[in-house]
């Protein structure tokens with residue numbers, strides 16, 4: 228909807244009204260068309276201002292309308308009519324002008340922005356391009372290089388940067404609508420020809436071909452198979468090389484391809500999935516709307532290894548006071564230096580003062596007595612963590628939340644060490660903790676909804692995408708990773724090489740294949756866990772590593788590499804070889820290939836040709852199957868939680884929506900059929916056995932992903 232009022236005698240004020248971000252729904256577009264007609268037909272009205280209600284100009288096209296039958300006036304002619312209007316139209320930009328919202332503003336003759344406003348063309352993040360003239364007007368207004376940057380990255384710019392780039396004409400600290408109304412009165416009657424951006428020639432540098440070539444290479448490298456960034460470069464190229472009308476034709480053509488693509492569907496699903504995870508629920512029925520978070524002003528971090536340092540930085544950068552505790556004096560000094568360096572570099576990048584004074588350091592636990600929340604980040608060892616929790620419970624003031632940064636240990640065991648187990652939750656950060664967006668907030672059977680709400684709110688405050696998950700070995704992310712890693716090792720046993728498996732996964736869109744990631748994070752990490760679990764020891768009777776553990780197929784390949792001191796990048800050898808320890812350039816290693824040959828011979832395995840399809844299906848479908856088990860067990864509330872965890876924490880390609888969305892895209896019946904096929908071939912691998920929920924969904928006709936929660940609810944109620 229849009230509201231019309233006449234203000235200051237001669238200005239027609241059109242206010243977009245569509246909570247929460249004034250998206251350009253059919254009703255809003257109809258409102259704009261009608262109100263523009265009214266303003267143009269009223270002789271008293273000499274100029275027009277367009278603004279949005281509640282301090283938000285416009286969040287762009289209404290994404291919820293995509294994929295449905297679109298009704299109402301189309302956007303492009305609406306914006307053309309505004310640009311062609313005989314009276315000046317001023318956009319009063321408060322809050323945001325994004326996507327179609329900025330395109331609407333670019334159709335106006337003038338743009339006034341509030342100092343706190345942000346503008347941008349983020350369509351690329353939804354698998355689209357700015358297709359209401361944005362790809363043609365923006366380069367004409369600010370030049371090709373700047374437009375390429377904004378359109379291919381989708382980044383939002385501040386009002387100050389927008390002014391510098393020439394996107395807006397004026398920035399104000401005052402009431403933007405009042406300033407725009409005064410401005411509109413002043414320009415009434417002036418010629419509008421120089422203000423119609425579509426008539427501008429596109430300022431194009433002399434080396435345009437080289438510029439576009441470079442831009443194309445850059446987006447292809449970064450896009451990992453995403454098609455929208457490539458189309459964005461093509462659209463801007465059209466602006467630079469074609470007259471406006473032909474450029475618009477090209478924009479439309481490119482958009483038609485993107486609009487119906489699977490990638491656009493995946494990215495738009497993911498947009499809403501990110502918002503859905505904030506609306507968390509627990510099996511007990513506790514929910515985000517009814518669970519009040521408690522304020523956290525002061526926090527403590529216990530243990531200043533890599534994770535503890537990153538967490539301290541993340542907290543301090545968000546403005547919290549942090550007590551950073553490390554009992555080893557030398558480690559404390561090193562951590563202090565490292566944390567200060569990280570804070571200084573971060574501050575330099577964002578142009579603010581470093582939050583050095585937010586952190587106080589201590590080599591004993593006493594100063595945590597008055598904090599509101601503690602994050603324990605000591606070594607991943609249950610006995611050590613238990614001890615820390617006992618100490619914390621004795622020292623902290625009543626009501627302090629006690630959180631563990633564990634990547635998979637049982638939260639309940641830690642909660643049992645404390646006087647108030649309801650105040651204990653897991654906060655699983657991902658390394659580097661001050662950079663990675665994901666946070667798994669893990670609730671145990673005793674965690675209170677307040678504790679979950681507080682950890683979720685803290686996550687948001689420090690800029691994380693937080694997902695509430697239940698307590699189980701590995702939580703959601705690492706639990707699903709286990710069958711994926713296992714399949715990758717089995718594939719090596721059966722004839723594949725690490726570089727082939729990685730190539731297939733990287734072509735799928737992962738930033739790095741499983742073996743490269745393993746080399747990067749260190750093979751010894753998993754080895755230590757397997758040793759603690761009694762898996763990595765050789766068979767005591769023969770001294771040979773066995774390929775069966777606890778009655779299931781097991782691959783000792785990773786253990787054997789660790790026994791050779793091949794821990795990955797840090798030792799210069801792992802699944803690949805490196806020029807020197809710490810180097811990041813992975814090269815295939817002939818030693819490893821001979822090692823695999825010998826291993827196969829020793830175990831009577833005959834190498835066979837393994838194709839792309841088998842690598843993808845076995846690695847991904849076993850991971851997806853575990854995802855369905857997680858849903859069945861109630862560890863994640865819905866498929867969105869899993870997908871958000873995988874995209875933000877495990878570099879699952881966003882344009883494929885996440886593993887559960889991918890399963891829906893492939894077709895649940897196909898996933899089921901292939902799992903059955905592989906399980907028949909490998910009956911000693913339980914993770915390939917299709918789980919009950921997957922079978923149930925297929926039996927129910929494979930409902931669309933947004934209906935899965937209903938099926939899950941039914942499964943839970945039958946238990």
Ligand SMILES: CCCCCCCCCCCCC[C@H](O)CC(=O)SCCNC(=O)CCNC(=O)[C@H](O)C(C)(C)COP(=O)(O)OP(=O)(O)OC[C@H]1O[C@@H](n2cnc3c(N)ncnc32)[C@H](O)[C@@H]1OP(=O)(O)O
Nearest residue numbers: 250286287288289290291326327349357358359483486502
């Ligand atoms: C053969 C076929 C040929 C087809 C050719 C078809 C041509 C069609 C012509 C199309 C013309 C293209 C027009 C244009 O170029 C395309 C676009 O504009 S795409 C949209 C671009 N905009 C965005 O990407 C902005 C998305 N939103 C955000 O980034 C953020 O929401 C925000 C605006 C920065 C605000 O952030 P927050 O304050 O944190 O709030 P939330 O994110 O939680 O959002 C609040 C609430 O609003 C919902 N919402 C936000 N944006 C939109 C939107 N654009 N449409 C619909 N809904 C939106 C969000 O989901 C939240 O909802 P809630 O969870 O509370 O229900």
